[in-house]
Amino acid sequence: MNWNAVGAISETIGVIAVFVTLVYLAIQVRDAKYQVKRSIQQVRSSTLRELYLSPVQNPQLVSVLIKSERAWTSGNEIESEEELFEAGDLTPEEALIWQSYQRAWWVHWREVVGNRDQLSESQMDEVNMGIVSIFTRSSSRVYLNSMWVLDSPTIRYIKNLLAESKR
Secondary structure, three states, rough: OHHHHHHHHHHHHHHHHHHHHHHHHHHHHHHHHHHHHHHHHHHHHHHHHHHHHHHHOHHHHHHHHHHHHHHOOOOOEEEOOOHHHHOOOOOOOOHHHHHHHHHHHHHHHHHHHHHHOOHHHHHHHHHHHHHHHHHOOOOOOHHHHOOOOOOHHHHHHHHHHHHHEEE
16 A cells, blocks of 8 residues: 555545534534523523512512503503603602513513524514513503613514504
8 A cells, every 4th residue: 555545545534524523513503502592492481480470479569560550541641651650659669660570571572582583483473462462551561662762673673563563
């Protein structure tokens, strides 16, 4: 066997090794994508559970939410947080509780909308229904009104979604 044959065999082995490495990396990347998607779903579920349970675990929050919803459904045109707090007769402490709860929901929606490419079509349908419901049928709309000044992808997405839901 001459040196040319040894070199050819070495090159062939090298090509096979590179190919095996690339296949291995492709499998690892696919697995990593799956893990990220799964992690996002778990965080979303956990966050929703916490948000839904927070009124159950906090009677003061329930009182604040009842006051704000009564003010929202009173028939008055309420556009700002100040108008809501006045109409609902919320104390400064209650206003802070309401704002904090709304902010927690906002952070949730921002993260979900920002990662929507990781969600299935049915999950996005569920998300969209939640957004439309919360921001059209509750005092959360007042919080959203205060966010309109932001030019963020989430705001643009929600504006478009709400506009489509009116059609």
